[in-house]
Amino acid sequence: MRFCARIAFPMRLFGYFGSRFSLKRIWQMRYLHAMIRVLDLDAALDFFCDKLGLKETRRSEHPEGKFTLVFLSEGSPNAPEIELTYNWDQKERYTFGRNFGHLAFEVENIYQVCERLQSKGVIINRPPRDGRMAFVRSPDLISIELLQRGKSLEPSEPWKSMQNTGEW
Template identity: 55%
Template sequence: MHVKFLHTMVRVTDLEKSMAFYGLLGLNEIRRRDSDTGRFTLVYLAADGDHDCPLELTHNWDGDEGLPSDGRHFGHLAYEVGNIYDMCQKLKDAGVEINRPPRDGRMAFVRSPDNISIELLQKGDALPPAEPWISMASTGHW
């Protein structure tokens, strides 16, 4: 029996705001589907060269009261990054709160505009611990 992973779907309340957030992570739109009868938009995002397992953003045009307020309808999304310190600084400079800073040079957590937990993992070996990350406290939950 053949099984192939296709994509991960998350529901979003503000499509443009969510696309801007995931764009900061390096994900770009690879395809889109608007359904006038279903009143929803599906946007598929992927990193360059990684179109095999995209992230699907589902936006219901009439709102989505079914979304949990804490964004924990599943565990988290995880992305490997080339330099975790540079990525966290880029996100922080764009106003994204770093919930779990990369104090260990290996792992950090942030939240999307829809409160979805995003894990960032350093590609390869952990980077040497560095400021300001070593001294930064965790905030909220992830």
């Protein structure tokens, strides 16, 4: 981890707070979530929950701001989340900033996951030809990378000879 502040800053901060705080606590961070704006909340939930297998952890409706927030995770306590933001009045698909690339999920068996997604109508944009990596897209065209946990699986058909489809 790289820190941009000079060492004097944390030492002054530590001195200011006294011995109750450690430098480790001051600098410790935990990844919380990535936010995605979605055009169709039902389609997004179908993709992320029914197809990818994430679970809704919490939801909040904001009538005054005309938006809904839905948080999803893989289900274990303190797991990082995806925040789906649904703006009720949004009618046009969101455009993408070049600073966002994709979301990535580690999977136990890349072939089984891709087979399950394909059976549910999800297009495998970048098949796992190498037994390691695949890409699919959400209904809002967010790229989702699927990575094989541990070593790559032995390349096998039908994936080995499958071509890319569309953008990923």
